[in-house]
Amino acid sequence: MSIALIKTMRPSQWTKNLVIFVPLVFDEKLFQIEPLTRTLIGFVMLCLISGAVYLINDLVDIEKDRQHPTKRNRPLASGQLSKSVATAAAILIPAVVLPLSFLLDPAFGLILTGYLVLQIAYSYWLKNMVIIDVLVIAAGFVLRVAAGVPLVNAERFSPWLYLFTTLLALFLALGKRRQEIALLKSQASNTRAVLDHYSLPFVDEMMAVVTAGTLMTYALYTFSAPNLPENHTMMLTIPFVIYGIFRYLYVIHIQGNGGAPDEVLLTDHPLQVSVVVFGLAVVVILYLA
Numbered sequence: 001m002s003i004a005l006i007k008t009m010r011p012s013q014w015t016k017n018l019v020i021f022v023p024l025v026f027d028e029k030l031f032q033i034e035p036l037t038r039t040l041i042g043f044v045m046l047c048l049i050s051g052a053v054y055l056i057n058d059l060v061d062i063e064k065d066r067q068h069p070t071k072r073n074r075p076l077a078s079g080q081l082s083k084s085v086a087t088a089a090a091i092l093i094p095a096v097v098l099p100l101s102f103l104l105d106p107a108f109g110l111i112l113t114g115y116l117v118l119q120i121a122y123s124y125w126l127k128n129m130v131i132i133d134v135l136v137i138a139a140g141f142v143l144r145v146a147a148g149v150p151l152v153n154a155e156r157f158s159p160w161l162y163l164f165t166t167l168l169a170l171f172l173a174l175g176k177r178r179q180e181i182a183l184l185k186s187q188a189s190n191t192r193a194v195l196d197h198y199s200l201p202f203v204d205e206m207m208a209v210v211t212a213g214t215l216m217t218y219a220l221y222t223f224s225a226p227n228l229p230e231n232h233t234m235m236l237t238i239p240f241v242i243y244g245i246f247r248y249l250y251v252i253h254i255q256g257n258g259g260a261p262d263e264v265l266l267t268d269h270p271l272q273v274s275v276v277v278f279g280l281a282v283v284v285i286l287y288l289a
Helices: 002-008 010-028 032-059 083-106 105-125 132-152 158-192 193-197 200-223 234-253 260-266 269-288
Strands: none
Touching: 002 010, 002 032, 002 083, 002 260, 010 032, 010 132, 010 158, 032 105, 032 132, 032 260, 083 105, 105 132, 105 193, 132 158, 158 193, 158 200, 158 260, 234 260, 234 269
16 A cells, blocks of 8 residues: 555656755755755655645546546556545645745745645646646746745845746646647547647647747856856856757657656656756856856
8 A cells, every 4th residue: 555655646756856956056055065955855845745746636637547548557546545545645744744844944835835735726727727737837847946945045046047947847848748639639638628728739839939938048047147157158058958858859759758757857868868967067067167
């Protein structure tokens, strides 16, 4: 039962929560013990809350998941996990974690609470509203990044990074929607009603707009943010961002594997390499340049 519960909390998708470390890195406090420790604790709390959100989402969608070719194998949909255990865990985890988050930092606690409320609203209502659904997904990523700001008392965190996070999250969310439409085709609306309002051409057009905006926003950040090296060496990281986005597009359109972004990141080696090299380049430029 415990294994089924943990599986339903989807630890593989907790990689999304790594963006909480963005303020730590970009505020140049990666090697300071206190901010690093506080961010690590915040990351664990965010993962637990995310796990509770996945429990709620699967409880809400249990009947639709049973009609999905892959989601029907999830513990709740397949009967491996009882609804009563999942419900108890979904209530108990936030009841314990949220008070602790306010003790860690009041602003962090407020952001974490807002994230939970937003995700619950998404599970019950917002995911059925066309366009709003992907905007909410993007907002979730922005809140993850914002959660890291008070934990490190960020002083040099550029607003450009919030905009870049929003556009990048929209890009990934639209990629996932595209994969769902392509995989399920005429049966898409049976598992996610909002998919009936999307089409491949429509999603592709939105992705084209968001892709251009994402690349332009990051490029503008690299030479306009006031906290970066004056020699504009951060611009050297632009090719890694371009490659990462283009590689994801390749995975979607050519390989036909545009599922959850975390799944793609965990399985596509070229994308993994580009992310690691990008991270190393950022650290070298910010801390050694």
